[in-house]
Amino acid sequence: MHGLKVLVFAFMYPNIVKPNLGIFIHNQVKSLIQQGSEVVVVSPIPWVPGLLCWRKRWDGYRNIPKEEYYFDIPVFHPRYFRTPGGKWVYPWEGFSMYLGCKNLISSLHKKFKFDIIHAHRIIPDGYCATLLGKKLNIPVVCSARGGDTYLAPFQNHLCYLSFKKVISSCSKIITVSNSLRDIVLNNGVKYPVEVVHNGCDVDSFHYIDKAVARKKLNLLLDRKIFLFVGHIISSKGVLELVKAFHQIKKNDPSSFLIMIGFGDCKDKIEAEIKSRNLYDSVLLPGYVPHEKLPLWINASDIFVLPSYQEGLPNVVLEAMACRKPVIATRVGGIPEIVSDGVTGILVEPRIVDQLAQAMETLLLNEDLCSKLGLAAEKLIHEHFTWEKSAKNLIKVYENLLENRDEDRSRPLLSPSFQ
Secondary structure, eight states: OOEEEEEEOOSSSOOOOOOOTTTHHHHHHHHHHHHEEEEEEEEOOOOOOOGGSSHHHHHHHHHOOSSETTTEEEOOOOOEOSSSSSGGGHHHHHHHHHHHHHHHHHHHHHHHHOEEEOOOOOOIIIIHHHHHHHHOOOEEEEOOSSSHHHTGGSHHHHHHHHHHHHTTTSSSSSSSSSHHHHHHHHHHSSSOOOOOOBBBOOOTSSOOOOOHHHHHTTTTTTTTEEEESSSOSGGGHHHHHHHHHHHHHHOOTTEEEEEOOTTTEEEEEEEHHHHHHOTEEEEEEEOOOGGGHHHHHHOOOOEEOOOOOOOHHHHHHHHHHHOOOOOEEETTTGGOOOBBTEEEEOOOOHHHHHHHHHHHHHOOOOOHHHHHHHHHHHHHHOOOOOHHHHHHHHHHHHHHHHHHEEEEEEESSGGOOO
16 A cells, blocks of 8 residues: 555644744654655644733744645644643643634545544544544544653543543554553553654764864863753753752763753752852753754763653654763653663662762763763664654554455444544
8 A cells, every 4th residue: 555645633743933843743744755655734723812912822823824834744723722721621622623623624635535644642632633533534543642641641530531532432542652552551442552663863863073063062072061952841850960960060070961941940940050059060052943953962972861751752862863872761661762781871760869870870981971872873773763663654554444444344433432
C-alpha cells in the first residue's frame, strides 16, 4: 500500500507565533511525506474574546492565521471555544474542538478522501478525533505522547473518564515509549498497543566542534558547561539541578550551567541562584529557536535532564545525536534510550546528591564522556531517526487499513461512541 492520505490532528504544531511548538510532530509529518504519504494538518486554536487580549499568551492566538503553509505543509487553524482553567478544561475541550473543526474537516475530506486520522495527544485531541472518525467513517489513530497519558487523565475524575473513553474507542493507540504503553494497557485497552518511538532530525542535530560552537555563541572555551533544555518548571527537576550544580561548583570553579527554556519556576530558579551566589556561573538565555539548539548543545560538555516524569524526550535524542554524554532520570521512556554506563548515566529523580555525583563523575572523566557520547550518537543513527519512525508509523497505518478491509463488518469505533 502506498500514497496514504493522512489527516494529522494536533493542537501542538508549529505556527508563525510559536515555531517551536510540537516541532517533533512536524518532523514526523515531514518524514511521512518523504515516505510517499500525503498529509494535511489541522491544528485547532482557541478563539480569543477581546476580554482576554491583555494576556500575552491568549493575544498571541489572535495572530495565528486560519490557514498557512508551514514549510510547504498545509496547516489549518480552525477556532474553538476554550476558557482558562487548565486541568478543569480538558473534560469538555475535546468536544469543543469537535464543534469548531467538524465543518472544516468534512470539507477537507471531500477533497482529499483521507485514509486515516492521526491525533497527537489522547486528551483532548484524541477525543475530538474519535468523534470526527465516527462522523466521516475513517479509522482513528491516537498517539500517547507523555503528559496526556501519565498526568492529564489523573487530574480529576472527569479527565479520567475522557481518557478512558478515547483509549477504548479509537481504532488504534500508539505510544512513544514502552512505559506509556504500560499505562494505556493497565487502564483497560484490550487490543495491542504499538510503540513507535520519536525520532531525531540528524541532519540538524549532529556533532560540531565545541570550540567553533562556543565562538559563535560567545562562550568561554575554558569552562566545563552543563546544559539543560526544557520548561523551567519544578517537574523538570530544575531546582534539584541548581542545588546539585552548587555542590559541583565548590570543587570546580570552571564549571558553568546553562538552562535554556522558560516557565513558571523561573523566578524560583533566579532566587536560588542569587541565594547561592551563582549568578556568574549560571546562564538563563530564555527562549532559543529550535534551529539554534544544535549550536548550544554542541557548545556544552554534558547534557542534564533531571525530570520527575517524561514520555520520550526529544531533547535527549538531540543531545545524544550531537555526541554528548547525558545524565537523566530513570523515568518514563528515558531508560529506553539512555543505557546507564553505556550511552549516559541514569539517576533517581529528586535526589540531589546522586545527581551531583553523576555530574562530578563526568566532569572529572573526559574519556568516559567521549565513550558515552560516541555510543549515544551511534544509537541515534541506528535506531532513532525520523525516517525510521515514519516507516514504523506507516506500517501501523497499513496494518490497520488491511485489517479493516478483511473485516468490513467490524465497526471502526467501539459501541461507546456509536
